[in-house]
Amino acid sequence: MGVVVGEEWTRRCLTRADRRAVGFVALSLLSFLALWLVSVWIGSRWVLVLIPLCVEFAVPGLRHFFSRRVMRRLVDAFPWHQQAVSFVPGRARVGRQAYLETAGSDRTFLRLPEMPERVREQVRRTGRLWIAGPDERGRTAVLTRGTPFVTLGRVVIR
Incomplete structure (x- = not known):
């Protein structure tokens, strides 16, 4: 079945996800500051219509911070188990x-809200993920093995 994912790897993946989330939020704040400075410099507030772009930068980081507690609960309540997976044809990237x-x-998918390209490549190559759960919801x-990545997914019915 392979090597069991331990607490150390889980902690490493969560730390990496925390850093990535802080980076997204920082990028969002820096973008907002840059837009504000440009609007002051040129004397026009029309530049501020780009603020939704700043919010879009923050979404992955905020999603991680809001879901981190649920993820920790799942990891504590369920053991990690290796699962063979494949991308759904036609829905591999939405x-x-x-x-x-x-x-x-037979009738379920695993939907992941964020999946970087480096992780997609590893899943294509190995065909495996580590899963804790699902809970009643x-x-x-x-979690992936080899490339530090952890996220909260949802099992959905086709």
Whole structure:
């Protein structure tokens, strides 16, 4: 079955996710500051219509911080187990989301809100993820082995 994912790897992945989330929020704040300075410099507030772009930069980081407690609860309540997965044809990339089909499932997908390209490549290459859960609401902690990445996914019915 392979090497078991331990607490040390989970902690490393969560630390990396925390840093990435702080980076997204910092990028958002810096973008907002730059837009504000440009609007003051040119004397026009029309530049501020780009503020939704700043919010878009912050979304991945905020999503992580709001879901981190749920993810920790899942990791504490369920053991990590390795799962064979494949991208769903035609739905492999819907925006930043990824839809994965688990081996042996008949009518369910695993929806991940964020999945960087480096992680997508590793999943394509290995065909495996580590999963803790799902809970009664279908939430699942998802982790990769080899590339530090952890996120909160959801099991959805087709």
